[in-house]
Amino acid sequence: MSSFSQEAQERLDRYLGDVRSSLRGCRSVDPKDVEADVAEHINGELEGLTAPVSLTDLEAVLERLGSPEQWLPAEELPWWRRLVRQLRTGPADYRLAFISFGLLVSAFLFGRLSAPVLILASFCVSRAAVAEASKRDALGPQRWLFYPSLVVVYALVFVGIFFGLGSGFFLLAVSFLPGGPYPVVEKQALMMAPFFSPAAAFLSLGVLFAIWPAVPRFVFRPFADWFTRRWGVALVLLGLVFAAFFSLSVLVIAA
Amino acid sequence: MRYSEGMSERVYDNWMTQLRRGLLELCILNALRGSRLYGYDIVKRLRATEGLMISEGTIYPILSRFRREGLVETSIEESPQGPARKYYHLTDRGEAFLSQINSYWQIIKSGVDAIQGEPKP
Numbered sequence: 001m002s003s004f005s006q007e008a009q010e011r012l013d014r015y016l017g018d019v020r021s022s023l024r025g026c027r028s029v030d031p032k033d034v035e036a037d038v039a040e041h042i043n044g045e046l047e048g049l050t051a052p053v054s055l056t057d058l059e060a061v062l063e064r065l066g067s068p069e070q071w072l073p074a075e076e077l078p079w080w081r082r083l084v085r086q087l088r089t090g091p092a093d094y095r096l097a098f099i100s101f102g103l104l105v106s107a108f109l110f111g112r113l114s115a116p117v118l119i120l121a122s123f124c125v126s127r128a129a130v131a132e133a134s135k136r137d138a139l140g141p142q143r144w145l146f147y148p149s150l151v152v153v154y155a156l157v158f159v160g161i162f163f164g165l166g167s168g169f170f171l172l173a174v175s176f177l178p179g180g181p182y183p184v185v186e187k188q189a190l191m192m193a194p195f196f197s198p199a200a201a202f203l204s205l206g207v208l209f210a211i212w213p214a215v216p217r218f219v220f221r222p223f224a225d226w227f228t229r230r231w232g233v234a235l236v237l238l239g240l241v242f243a244a245f246f247s248l249s250v251l252v253i254a255a
Numbered sequence: 256m257r258y259s260e261g262m263s264e265r266v267y268d269n270w271m272t273q274l275r276r277g278l279l280e281l282c283i284l285n286a287l288r289g290s291r292l293y294g295y296d297i298v299k300r301l302r303a304t305e306g307l308m309i310s311e312g313t314i315y316p317i318l319s320r321f322r323r324e325g326l327v328e329t330s331i332e333e334s335p336q337g338p339a340r341k342y343y344h345l346t347d348r349g350e351a352f353l354s355q356i357n358s359y360w361q362i363i364k365s366g367v368d369a370i371q372g373e374p375k376p
Contacts, residue, residue, distance in 0.1 A: 019312075029319040037294040037315040040340065044295035066310020073276060076320075 007055040012042065015062055022068035025078040038065065096129035097142035104149045122149035130222050154220050165204055166197030173200075195249055199242035206235030279307055280317055281360060284345065284353045287327065291344045294318060318343060326352055 107118035210232025326349035
């Protein structure tokens with residue numbers, strides 16, 4: 001049996017510990033067997049070297065042996081070790097997807113006050129995962145882990161933009177009604193709101209997106225990757241339909 | 256479909272990993288045919304085959320699995336050079352299995368050689 005320098009002995013002990021822990025839980029192999037074989041291998045390689053064996057000499061042997069974590073194929077590992085391996089060595093977007101999902105679940109489990117922060121953090125991690133996955137042109141099954149936080153935030157953003165714009169234009173329009181500006185809101189004005197607000201929102205968004213189709217693609221990535229100028233025009237047309245209904249309602253009220 | 260630059264390298268790595276894994280098991284069993292060897296001996300024999308092993312340590316879990324599957328048995332023998340050594344040898348079941356996979360390997364190898372040797376259109 002070779003004798004090792006203190007540094008080398010510590011390194012050897014750590015390596016054999018890695019062997020044991022990497023194979024723990026694997027039903028196809030006996031970790032003690034493998035550890036004994038590896039120890040025998042190392043002694044065989046270092047036989048004949050001047051004692052005590054240095055760290056450099058030991059590292060050369062360990063490098064040829066390789067990392068114990070890579071010895072077994074994924075299908076021979078227990079499920080939890082496969083998960084850990086995937087998180088540690090898999091593509092970055094996989095790790096990010098799990099982090100994003102964890103943050104979102106935490107938001108719903110743990111916190112009224114911290115929920116918005118956790119949801120926002122989950123959203124940022126999800127966007128990072130999308131950016132990382134796009135490098136490989138494949139979102140993969142892990143997309144179902146980062147979609148939820150994207151959907152939550154995008155829904156809020158869309159509703160905020162849509163109703164914000166609609167309400168803003170509506171209140172602006174109401175200010176021009178006879179009887180002066182707010183807070184007087186005539187019954188007639190309220191009747192026009194279901195048509196005026198969407199018309200204003202769709203028209204303004206449609207014009208904006210038709211001129212700059214990259215805006216919705218960037219804001220609502222990856223769900224709006226298909227968005228083109230044509231869809232912006234479609235939103236404008238939808239706005240015109242609501243505007244037509246609004247005009248009709250004005251005529252009906254006036255009559 | 257557009258592929259990213261790293262994809263062909265990953266495809267190659269995956270293919271090599273799968274191929275190497277199967278061939279390594281074949282070579283380990285063949286190394287043990289008619290012999291009693293300890294683990295380090297097997298590694299030294301297989302080192303000569305270029306490209307077969309990326310990590311020499313992969314042999315030991317394979318040997319452990321073979322033992323659990325009843326393809327190999329071990330025996331401990333005292334060594335004049337140092338501590339007792341664990342020697343591996345094939346069981347009857349291992350011999351039969353080896354014979355089977357060697358036959359299959361010859362069939363596959365002949366087929367692949369034939370395809371590779373076919374004149375291109």
